Amino acid sequence: MIQINVGIVEDTLEYIETLKFLIADLDKGINVIATASTMEEARVLLTNPDIQLAFLDIQLKRGTIFDVLEELLNKGASLPEIIFVTAHGSFEFATKAIKYACLDFITKPVSSDHLLEAIERFIRKENTKMNNSQVHFLLKLLKGNMHSPKSLGVILPRGVVEFIDLNDILYFQSDSNISKLKMKNQHVKLSTKNLGYYIDLLQGNPNFIQISKQCLVNTNHIKKYNHRDKSLLLSNQEALIASHRFNRHLKKELLNKNSSNSLLSDLLSLFKN
Numbered sequence: 001m002i003q004i005n006v007g008i009v010e011d012t013l014e015y016i017e018t019l020k021f022l023i024a025d026l027d028k029g030i031n032v033i034a035t036a037s038t039m040e041e042a043r044v045l046l047t048n049p050d051i052q053l054a055f056l057d058i059q060l061k062r063g064t065i066f067d068v069l070e071e072l073l074n075k076g077a078s079l080p081e082i083i084f085v086t087a088h089g090s091f092e093f094a095t096k097a098i099k100y101a102c103l104d105f106i107t108k109p110v111s112s113d114h115l116l117e118a119i120e121r122f123i124r125k126e127n128t129k130m131n132n133s134q135v136h137f138l139l140k141l142l143k144g145n146m147h148s149p150k151s152l153g154v155i156l157p158r159g160v161v162e163f164i165d166l167n168d169i170l171y172f173q174s175d176s177n178i179s180k181l182k183m184k185n186q187h188v189k190l191s192t193k194n195l196g197y198y199i200d201l202l203q204g205n206p207n208f209i210q211i212s213k214q215c216l217v218n219t220n221h222i223k224k225y226n227h228r229d230k231s232l233l234l235s236n237q238e239a240l241i242a243s244h245r246f247n248r249h250l251k252k253e254l255l256n257k258n259s260s261n262s263l264l265s266d267l268l269s270l271f272k273n
Helices: 013-026 039-046 065-074 092-100 112-124 132-143 195-201 244-256 264-271
Strands: 004-009 030-036 053-057 081-087 104-108 151-155 161-165 169-175 178-183 188-191 208-212 215-218 222-226 231-234 239-241
Touching: 004 013, 004 039, 004 112, 013 030, 013 112, 030 039, 039 053, 039 065, 065 132, 081 092, 081 112, 092 104, 092 132, 092 195, 104 112, 132 161, 151 188, 169 195, 178 195, 195 215, 208 239, 208 244, 222 244
Parallel strands: 004 030, 004 053, 053 081, 081 104
Antiparallel strands: 151 161, 169 178, 169 215, 178 188, 208 215, 222 231, 231 239
């Protein structure tokens, strides 16, 4: 049986005991070797070289875990793998940033099933040492504008995380339980996340719109759109077809785009016909 050394950062002692009980009950060879309930203790725990995986509560006394992570990264510390633990409905801004950075999280109250799934995701990773660049990316997002981030992390096969400029993506396309990302340089990247994940993640981003059950398109790369035959011509001269279900919404959203966008001169002439 694989042995995993775990640390828990949680400002409520009662919840530390609850999480320790749930972990022990899994009987997966997981050993809780350290706990922390303050920022000072969290700094020590996260720099313990024996800890492979740390469960991190976001809110701590006198600050957040993000303050601790930033301080440690600035000192050049190498962090263990991280799973954030968030209360349902709280820190939604941070939760979205965590997803953009391809970091893992579970929601309180933590169930045994969700805890087991998180542990199994950790075990399945070919490289179980998290890249500090993911935390750097997360902290940068939290300081910036999460309403319109310019890039996101994509989990490629074998657990590799690549940070991609959103404007370099022409569209996301469903391929069974994974997604294909068609890039403006004509390359195709495979993500282990399904299309529904990206539809949810990019909800509210004005530059991405779903045109069918299988496709999410970057509107910045739509050069022509014919609402009659539901066809779209992209900047790479590739043609896509919108489904009947999504066509009306697509037309409305494209018309609502600001007149300064490069789309509009081509699009409006088609709408008026």
